[in-house]
Amino acid sequence: MRSAVLFSILIISFLFASCRETENPITDFGLDYQPLEIGRFWVYEVEETIFFGENDSQTEEFYLRDIIDYSFRNAENEEIFVVKREKSVDLNNWDVIGNYAMQYKRMALIRNFENQLTVNLVFPPEVGLTWDAMAYAAADPDEFKVEFMGNATVGEQFLQRSLKVLQEEDDDEITFRDNRYEIFTKGIGLVEHYYEVFTYCSRNDCLGQMIIDSGRKTHQKILLYGKI
Template identity: 25%
Template sequence: MRKRSRFYNVLILAGLLGIVGGCQTNNDPVPDDSAYYPLQTGDYWVYQVTEETYSLTNGATTQAYQLQQKISNSFTRNGQLFFQLEESTRQSAQNDWQISATRTVYKSLSEVVSQDNNVPTINLLFPISATTSWNINTYNGLSDTVALQYQNIGRPFATGKLSFDRTVSVVGPNDSTLINLTKYQRVYAQNVGLVYRENTALAYCQSTPDCIGKGKIDSGTRQKWTLITSSRVP
């Protein structure tokens, strides 16, 4: 009887350990979505920017330069921590940086909001999920509704000479028709921040039957940012 009793006790103990182990598995740490948009004074990101401009009068022109975003300061307002972000440009690595803009950005448990010329826009909305969507202009008076959503959550991404193991893409209007092409894309890497950005708005030729549907660009712009170095990249 004692041997059988001990056997049953062992079975009960094993069952309890299995239950406890299962509970621990379910309580794994939740990924920190805000790590895709790190904010710390002194951080900087340098991008190679290319801009293509199309017009009927001047044809197509291309401009290339470098752009730096640097967090120069932080302050608290109404209990919320804000970061001051300086944006500078230069033609190449041999030139000095020239400050071109200053904006503020803050991050909360629910969102990341940047403010440029007193116009706040929502960059990220948490949680990061395929079902999460938002209007970038929710907090400003602009009438345009720019709907954003997440794609490619947690996937690797390579740009230029850099590659990142975990990224998320924010996409907006991405439409291609015989009349125009529009594209909005941002790619954020975990613990790094923005690594790629694209804005495209092109209008195709409609003036003659010969050019309709041929992809000939009449007007518009295409701008791409590619991260080339950062304080957060080894």
């Protein structure tokens, strides 16, 4: 008799929980961590260092402006947003340097940059969530992870409702360093991009000294954003 009563209680609890889930479905999937809308723009300040060899590097400071220029439907009837990228050294004169595309696909943000498809974010995001960023590319798997959600300081801006996607954090201090992450803010989009990928000198006379042989370090931080 006691077992029957317990079973009945469990059934009632399950039905009640199911009813509550039906009454309160998820409606905010977090797509606005990267809004996609024609006319949206983002201006970034960028510091970039390119390493050509031992003791040979070049550092440049400039600005990038990304503008969602137009959209189209592909063969699968998915809406693709084309982003025009411009470069400036003074925020006044801008030169178009290329474009890339973004789209939502199966609850994920897909970015097509330099013919490389990457899954940069999945929805709804939550801390600890991981995925293969190369799921749509003919490349080795690359695991991305939502490392934190909360407030973020980017440059001099304090940004609430942000999240950090850790793309890679590895440095064997002998042959390579690979540190990459991006920060997204709800209602704004990408606010910070960090890319630091080096190879170290591996000759016998410099092995283990962390002398950079080649690579690039790019730090891109949001300055302005809006819609035109």
